[in-house]
Amino acid sequence: MSDPILSVRGATKVFGRGASDAAKQLARGVAPEKLPKHLTPAVVDATFDVKPGEIFVVMGLSGSGKSTLIRMLNGLWEPTAGEVIVAGTDLAKADAATVRKVRREHISMVFQHFALLPHRSVLDNVAMPLEIQGIGKQERLAKAAEMLESVGLGKWKDKRPSELSGGMQQRVGIARALAADTDILLMDEAFSALDPLIRREMQEELKDLQEELHKTIIFITHDLNEAMFLGDRIAVMRQGKIVQIGTPEEILTDPANDYVAQFVQDVDRARVLTAASAMVPAVSAVPLSAGPRAALRVMNDAQSGGAFVLGQGRKLEGGVTDRRAMRLVKEGSTDLASIIKRDVAAVSPDTPLSDLLELAADTAFPIAVVDEQRRLLGVVPRVTLLASLANVPSTTSAIPVQHDPITDVRPEEVQAVLDEHPAPEGASTPARAEAAAPLDDASTEGSTK
């Protein structure tokens, strides 16, 4: 694993006279609220590491200390106590010149209110950090044009900022931050001033951009949905303290305390949780070599109207329904391949549940989760999908258990067909256990990830 690019150790910022004494008291375990009223413990004992290439989100309500924390990261505030190590330099101990150097070489900021110069063209705005670095005009304008291109604003370079919409202005802000070519991007409520639709668009664009750039991004927000969507990891702050650090899924599914739990209640889970988190072992699945009789038995046991069919190496071939299998048995055929529906929905484990919702609407089968070789890892039945979105266990009585695909064929009907149409002489009829065996280990592998 790579070394952290940013490392914060017990960083504390107290505002007010006698701050350093107060920080010592805090370190001894005095509760922040017990400090004299004229002191503000804005950040208390923050400790975390950020890995290169990570989007690390700091999330908390207004006044929880986010901006103070970010100002310690870029050296604008000296911590009252603790260490803030950026690319190997402890800013708390460094002299002013060193702090400026670290900031110039490693850190760019994107602000909530864009902070663009109104009388300069968009291009000149983006070139500004390069101008400050003393880079020649031609070179900086070329670089700035390239950055504008990367945020989709190539055509707007000669406009004034005021001629652009809010979303576009913030893209200029991002292009400007990128132009400096630093490895760390600090974004303080960068999208909070944008209206919701534009804001979502920007979140998605930032993620796309990050796929190419691999910057280290510290993103500050008071919006949990934004935090969950953007963050590889999230630090949740409350009253100056970091109360939990974890991946969005960890925070959603395992909140550290009631405060976080309350907070995550209203999260748009569909956008955060992935197929991997909602999938369950595929109980209704048969090998391609199984005949329709075995398939019917497996479906009957699983109380499902369909089964996935797996080829060599558990590769997903498609699905068969109980009706088609019954027809095959009646016809005396054993060729399961002839009735396979090939276009069953299959997704990768990292697909957001929001994408699954659409798929689930127009397929009878549960959604198959497959790896890059199209091997079946698990399935997301509709009931599980709904349950994970509602944050209730799928076994709860609040949600009626339905099996995908829902069948209107009664088990007795299936039995009757099997009895009336005995297996052809000599044809192999895999026993139930045999038919299911390779799939059982397929599903265990899938669920242990």
Ligand SMILES: Nc1ncnc2c1ncn2[C@@H]1O[C@H](COP(=O)(O)OP(=O)(O)O)[C@@H](O)[C@H]1O
């Ligand atoms: N320069 C300052 N002087 C005194 N108190 C401050 C200063 N800056 C912030 N604070 C206080 O520190 C706390 C945290 O503020 P801030 O870091 O801006 O929170 P956030 O960005 O999460 O809204 C608040 O109580 C705020 O009033």
Ligand SMILES: [Mg+2]
């Ligand atoms: Mg703030």
